[in-house]
Amino acid sequence: MFKANPNYARLQGSYLFSTIARKVAAYSEAHPEAEIIRLGIGDATKPIVPSVIRELHSAVDEMADAATFRGYAPDLGYEFLRSAIAKEYRDRGCEVSAEEIFVSDGAKSDSGNIQEIFAPECRVAVCDPVYPVYVDSNVMAGRSGEWIPWQQRYSNFIYMPCTEANGFTPEFPKEDPDIIYLCYPNNPTGMTITRERLQAWVDYANRIGAVILYDAAYEAYICEADVPHSIYECAGAQTCAIEIRSFSKNAGFTGMRLGFTVVPKALKDADGTDLWSLWARRHGTKYNGAPYIIQKAGEAVYSPEGQKEIREQIAGYMRNAKVIYEGLAQAGYTVYGGVNAPYIWLKTPDGCSSWDFFDRLLETVHVVGTPGSGFGPSGEGFFRLTAFGTYENTVKAIDRIRQM
Numbered sequence: 001m002f003k004a005n006p007n008y009a010r011l012q013g014s015y016l017f018s019t020i021a022r023k024v025a026a027y028s029e030a031h032p033e034a035e036i037i038r039l040g041i042g043d044a045t046k047p048i049v050p051s052v053i054r055e056l057h058s059a060v061d062e063m064a065d066a067a068t069f070r071g072y073a074p075d076l077g078y079e080f081l082r083s084a085i086a087k088e089y090r091d092r093g094c095e096v097s098a099e100e101i102f103v104s105d106g107a108k109s110d111s112g113n114i115q116e117i118f119a120p121e122c123r124v125a126v127c128d129p130v131y132p133v134y135v136d137s138n139v140m141a142g143r144s145g146e147w148i149p150w151q152q153r154y155s156n157f158i159y160m161p162c163t164e165a166n167g168f169t170p171e172f173p174k175e176d177p178d179i180i181y182l183c184y185p186n187n188p189t190g191m192t193i194t195r196e197r198l199q200a201w202v203d204y205a206n207r208i209g210a211v212i213l214y215d216a217a218y219e220a221y222i223c224e225a226d227v228p229h230s231i232y233e234c235a236g237a238q239t240c241a242i243e244i245r246s247f248s249k250n251a252g253f254t255g256m257r258l259g260f261t262v263v264p265k266a267l268k269d270a271d272g273t274d275l276w277s278l279w280a281r282r283h284g285t286k287y288n289g290a291p292y293i294i295q296k297a298g299e300a301v302y303s304p305e306g307q308k309e310i311r312e313q314i315a316g317y318m319r320n321a322k323v324i325y326e327g328l329a330q331a332g333y334t335v336y337g338g339v340n341a342p343y344i345w346l347k348t349p350d351g352c353s354s355w356d357f358f359d360r361l362l363e364t365v366h367v368v369g370t371p372g373s374g375f376g377p378s379g380e381g382f383f384r385l386t387a388f389g390t391y392e393n394t395v396k397a398i399d400r401i402r403q404m
């Protein structure tokens with residue numbers, strides 16, 4: 001009889017958002033009159049901007065004509081999109097060539113798949129709280145080690161607490177990892193890292209021979225000058241960092257699916273094996289490229305008109321973030337994030353647990369958010385609200401919370 005992959009049995013807990021959905025469904029069934037506002041969503045809600053829609057339409061029409069029809073896309077992405085992305089890097093002063101850019105269907109799959117090009121015994125450091133994909137994808141790959149019951153973690157993971165005390169950027173771990181996941185601007189805390197601090201991480205990784213997997217899915221939300229948009233703004237990142245980016249939160253492509261990963265040609269392992277070739281091989285074997293029409297839509301995001309429209313869209317979300325941040329601060333809450341990211345990380349009042357606060361918000365004011373403890377032990381006592389709702393609902397939700 002066949003056996004299922006035993007690594008899957010080692011995954012911890014059920015997926016956070018399924019638990020939340022179940023609780024909300026049960027509450028709304030018992031209280032059909034309650035008008036529930038969802039500020040737990042990590043999904044775009046505004047429509048795709050007009051210049052991107054125009055490009056999509058024309059790309060669809062090209063597919064209807066034998067002269068312009070396209071079949072399989074190149075494995076690593078169309079040149080027109082890779083060079084548009086490379087130009088953006090160049091404009092920021094980053095040395096990233098079009099060849100080093102691998103176009104994909106998004107950052108979730110890339111951040112889950114990228115661990116395949118590293119040895120099974122590599123030790124993995126993650127921030128705590130953490131985007132769950134980083135841990136679960138490594139557990140699925142058999143990179144968990146032994147379960148340590150008194151620490152509630154697998155031995156192969158090094159959790160790096162991100163707390164009020166360290167401004168939600170981790171200290172270097174006591175034991176040296178091989179793979180380090182960093183995500184800035186951060187989901188769930190909404191906090192950022194300074195260029196100086198990120199440079200220190202790059203220097204550390206180069207010194208100990210680790211690789212940084214840098215998730216910059218929220219890059220376009222950055223408005224402060226000392227916050228890096230890319231890890232390649234740091235000297236030496238080409239020999240220690242892979243960057244993962246997404247059009248999902250930056251341009252509302254959550255339902256269209258487009259992202260990319262940068263693997264520098266200069267990135268080599270301990271034996272001199274270059275990781276670019278491994279990731280290219282992996283793409284060639286397991287992936288057949290993002291759709292042509294979606295890559296054309298992605299190219300339109302980089303046009304001057306696309307950029308202008310997307311800036312306005314993001315400004316709309318960030319107006320919500322400000323409503324949440326300021327409303328809660330005025331009501332006496334301790335709040336973080338919300339300035340360079342669409343997430344607000346608030347401290348639950350009176351030492352209330354994250355899940356108790358979730359229940360209290362749902363039951364007393366019918367607002368849904370995300371319990372911080374769902375992202376890791378250091379998230380306990382915190383709660384995430386997102387700026388992806390409508391302006392009207394956001395204002396209404398914050399008014400209700402203020403009257404609690």
Ligand SMILES: *Cc1c(COP(=O)(O)O)cnc(C)c1O
Pocket residue numbers: 042105106107108109111131183187215217245246247248249254258259
């Ligand atoms: C939303 C999100 C992603 C997923 O992006 P997709 O491109 O839609 O797969 C990746 N990383 C973080 C931190 C996210 O919040």
